[in-house]
Amino acid sequence: MKLAAIDIGSNAIRLQISRVLWDEEEQPLFKKLESIRFPLRLGKDVFRTGEISFRSETRFIDLMTAFRTLIDIYDVDDAFGCATSAMRDADNGERILNRAYDKSGLHIELISGDEEAALLDRAVHNMVGTGHFMNIDVGGGSSEVNFTKDGMSYARKSFKLGSVRNMQKRDKAETWEDFEDWIAENQKGKVEKVIGTGGNIGSLHKLAGVPVGEDMSLGQIRDVYDDLLQRSMIYRVQQMGLREDRADVITFGAEIYMKAMEQVKCDCMAVPNVGLKDGIIEMLYERNM
Secondary structure, eight states: OEEEEEEEOSSOEEEEEEEEEEOTTOOEEEEEEEEEEEOOOHHHHHHHHSSOOHHHHHHHHHHHHHHHHHHHHTTOSEEEEEEOHHHHHOTTHHHHHHHHHHHHOOOEEEOOHHHHHHHHHHHHGGGOOSSEEEEEEEOSSOEEEEEEETTEEEEEEEESOOHHHHHTTOOOHHHHHHHHHHHHHHOOSOOOEEEEESHHHHHHHHHTTOOTTOOEEHHHHHHHHHHHHTSOHHHHHHTTOOOHHHHTTHHHHHHHHHHHHHHHTOOEEEOOSOOHHHHHHHHHHHHHO
16 A cells, blocks of 8 residues: 655645555554655745745645656555645635646645644654653644643644744744643643654754754753854855755744743653654555555
């Protein structure tokens, strides 16, 4: 079985095609056949003007057509695409998605923040055992927070805080207050570990020099953050190895992660290499089985 996930984010657009295999205990394994990240920053238009520009619309439709070609070439059995914060906020978002469907035949569903958080929960549930955890996923336009206890999600919410949105100074003081208040009201006991997902935390983890698979501390995140603030964009790209569309937003993403860890008073963060597209693959598997 082959499955395809499309994640239309605010900072980039991703396609993942996976083949389902089974281990000796007949548990599913998802082998990536194709993984593409295209740096089309829809949030740049939306958070400034309230809609997606015609140029970005044209590039988006061309990208969906290319994704459809790849999905057909791989002979995918089932596919699901979803659009998140930028498309949710764009006045012309639904019209663009309809036009993309007419041109490419790909149906992209406009999902709510709560639906996004639920898909992210699928991506991390396999690594959450007995215990009390908080997952914080920082995207370009929104951040999703999910509390789990003994493998079950008991509270989750999406906030209009994101690396691109905050860089463009479109984050609001009342949203930060709601973020802090909601976490304080919904945290049931001591959080043993924070699980950080999203491209920014993956880059912060790498810049901190933490070995793959090992947890990082709040202090390590803050050290990288402080170092980045001293560096120019050119230095971040040429000397630190960051992509251009990561180099300018990474400090704004770091601020959200640090605030979440401070709020739950937890110094330990796990950084698994999973995201929304992995949650979509899990959802497609369950739907087809």
